[in-house]
Amino acid sequence: MLPGAYLSDPGVVVRHAAPVGADALSQLRGAYVLLLEDDREARRAIEDLLDDWGVIHAGGATLEELAPEVEAAGRIPDALITDFRLPGQLSGAACVQELRRLIGATVPAIIVTGESDLASVRAVMPPDTALLQKPFDEAAFVLPLLEAVVRARRAESLHIDL
Template identity: 35%
Template sequence: DEFYRAEGGDAPKADGLGLGLAIVRRLAGLLGLEVEIASAAGRGTTLRISGLPLSEPGAVTVPRAHRQHPLTGLRVCVVDDDAEVLAATATLLKRWGCEVAEFTGLPEAACGCDAIVSDFDLGGDLDGLDVIARLREMEGWEVPAAILTGRSEPETLKRLAGSGIPLLRKPAHPAELRALLTGFALGDEAPEDETAAS
């Protein structure tokens, strides 16, 4: 787990934040590798990474599909009625390699998106949940989607929780948005703690 460090009994306290193995696990998952860890008290820890194809002794070949970040080329439809927030979100996603279609309301037609990120309050008759539902109809499949909102009323939060669509609170932390979109790109289900309860 991130930021977890096992403390040894009499061993001196080691430097570090407890991120190393969490990073190894995540990178291995992206590359389709297996990580095994075995520890023996007082003797140390062995870390074994397996699953890399070897073309010749000592030469490692990483499959082409795994050479770039999963967000590279991900087509994201961003909907926000605030032009400045829309531009800022689109700029951030483009920096991550996403292809972005920007809208201040419901698009008139399908845009061929792989994911949807919508503000909840859109200043019109439709809110973010409505826009996501209609976009999914236009696209013809259950496009992975996320809602961004600053709303905190119990009724609104209950409706958002019942939708099953992950919710990120405004201002959304870029790392949370990136992790959520990466999960979409890899076909992961959104963790429960990233839904309206988060």
């Protein structure tokens, strides 16, 4: 949470944040994330961060490539991460909605974008989705991910649907 705003509010754009401590980062260990990013280098950079934090992840360049991971994982992901601009007709926002439909739960999502006009991105953002504008720093990326993982674990401990 940032002062005055919840990261899950689709209107919030985060680019920089204070560093997150090791205790907070340890909460990410064992979390499961689906990553949809068509740029191989960008996907690899995010995967490297997730690896550093002990996050289990499945990634793909397209929804078609990532969708089989939903069934194969045998568990509900703690978060979805997607680029906004993807090849084909579906935006990252539409892919979040489709992944949630396939999963059967409203999994918190993070959409990253290089768009300069954020109003058009905000207009189509699904609920429970954080927005990160490229370039962003590591701490800005970890904040909404931590929020998602903490929410998912709380829901799991209470045995409720996200």
